[in-house]
Amino acid sequence: MPDVLLARYADCIFWLARYVERAENLARILDVNETFSRDNRGGQNWRSIVQLNFDEERFFASHDAASAHSVVNFYVIDGDNPTSIVSAIRYARENARTLRPLISTEMWVQLNVFYNRLAALSAADLAPGNLAALFSIIKEACQTHTGITEGTFFRDQGWYFYQIGRYLERADQTTRLLDIKYHLLLPSIADVGSPVDVSQWNALLRSAAGYHAYRRIHSASTTPARVAGFMLLNTAFPRSVHHCVREVGRLLGDVKSHHGLRRGNDAAEELDRLQVLLGTLDISVILGSGLHEFLDSIQRQLIAITRELSIAFFGYTPESSQAQSASSQ
């Protein structure tokens, strides 16, 4: 019997992976902001997180100011906010419910219990003293999901689309993180090299779990260019854009050849181009012509790749994939 996977299932497993990855990244960002990113007057910048997700309009429609409390509420437990952690895990669980014939029972049970736990959180659970513990619970639950999946998910087509979703989302999250931090931090030229500046860049590295790895490569100094280069171009760092794009390209090639899928050549070519670009450009060149513009173009290419995958494998038409990419951003 030929190996087949329903197009709709491929779509669901791709997005299941993306939503869990998204929730983990958000927990990382909120955690690091809570713990490390105080400025020299002891204040924390929470507005940048709202900007990072392009949520300013919706956020300020219901909140006066971006305080620690309001931002954490908005991004952790607000089920009406589609970019909150609880929403991401709800979407992941809904996809998992659809995918129950495909995924392992352990994968489903863990997501089911994780969601029920998040849905039961109240504002009282977000008191300042509880936050660090809460974020590590969320991060660990996402990593538990990843681990259970690695250990129990049957290695057929679904496994490839799961991983492709996870790496695409991770690449996208890293560009956003870098974009907003760089954007915010760079204008204060006077601060460059000052202790505050360094702590902000260290915080950025920590939020991507890259601080120690970065130290091993650049032990002497933290500079904006080196941090940006590390997060964009390093091939060994699991959250770098280059690493993620390379993985997506490899996985797509494997699923096409191992499972006899003829479509998806547009996405494969797009990935090749992106990989060559990331492999040849120097960070100084990128910074010279504008980091923001560069990150923006990568994000657009990642969206285009998702669209091509949706048309090639997930059963979308060009029109419906347009609507999909508009609603999932």
Next chain:
Amino acid sequence: MNPSVLDGYDPQGFYCEMLRSAASRAVRERLSGLSITALKQRAASANAELYNLGITFTVYSDAKTIDRILPFDVIPRILSAEEWQHLETGITQRITAINLLLDDIYHRQRILRDGIVPQELILGNRNYRPSMRGIDLPHKTYVNICGTDIVRDEHGTFLVLEDNARTPSGVSYVVENRHMMLRAFPDLLDEIGLRPIENYGARLISALHEVAPAGIGDPRVVLLSPGTYNSAYFEHVFLAREMGVPLVEGRDLLVDDDRVFMRTTGGLSRVDVIYRRIDDDYLDPEAFLPDSMLGVPGLMRAYRAGNLALANAVGTGVADDKAVYAYMPRIIRYYLAQEPILQIVETHICREPASLRYTLDHLAELVVKPVGEAGGYGITVGPKASRQELEECRAKLLADPANYISQPCIKLSVAPTLVDGHVEPRHVDLRPFAVTGSSTWILPGGLTRVALRRGSLVVNSSQGGGSKDTWVVA
């Protein structure tokens, strides 16, 4: 002093499935060594596990999803090997007759011409599908999956209450209940020879292969579900997994040139057999309800062209109709020249003058049911009805006798059940699941549903019903 499970248990004059069964002795002895407190603790953890595993039926309201479990009672219902053999042969006989009936009414209609069953009862039935006329099915099997509802009266006699010959559900609970018992009560099961129920999925897919269109070597089977919003979605997942087949929705399928395909990552892929959990009305908007969003346009064209097997076949609903039920003993005698092995509840067919007279004379003792309605609508329960209600019923009977049947009130058997920390008698029924391809196989035991409310006879999950593990002791 900590009382044990069956201390002080009194079946209150009803036939008790536990106390009257010789096959339950070993289980009774073990239960008497178990305290109520321990039973309660194990029952609570078993029900919590059902929730975490998501063995639920789902209720959607607004944007929220509410998952409910079918409450699981941990005291098993026991059937002896002899009782089971009686049920097994009786159900097999019944399903054989039902398939012969369906083949006949969609072909030559001998039974109608011979006047055994009134013609308008079949041809005028809303579940009779003229589009099935003349379609030849492999092995002449129309009902591949049947869930026969069986009750037991105060003498312990098994009676068929209903043949669910369309899309019966509940088999997933049978298997999950057994898994739960194995985890929660390994000591209760020790060295009691139970008939295994693990192979339902394997039996089902074999039967589906048997009815696949001719000439297909390795048929592609799928399970067609209305989707995640359907209350029985868990069961659809369960069955798809047990069979190792894709669980599809209508939007995953399309018909091209009278052939059925599913949309996959590699493009379109042929489908040969569909186990559908969607009613006839919603199956194909070209053939039935035109505004159905759940079905697949053109499915009936592919079916008529012989390129597709559907399980169950279209048009089986006419066989599990309440009025046709009353004719079942005659149908069995007509096709098989045998006496029915399982009795039905004594049924008076009011279209027949003698039965109408009997019904009118004994109205206060009988249950009167309209034949066309489902879900308990329009039923008059004589012993519980007021004088005025009885008079209204009499008037309806006289106005349109053919629309009614009447039956005596059955004193359903009971089984000891844990309710609010006590063990009390509760009424039960039984739904064995039969799978038919070229021949019939029945999953040993079946779903025992229990009416958890005191005195209630209603075992439906939507009305406070629960379930028990059913043991066929070898």
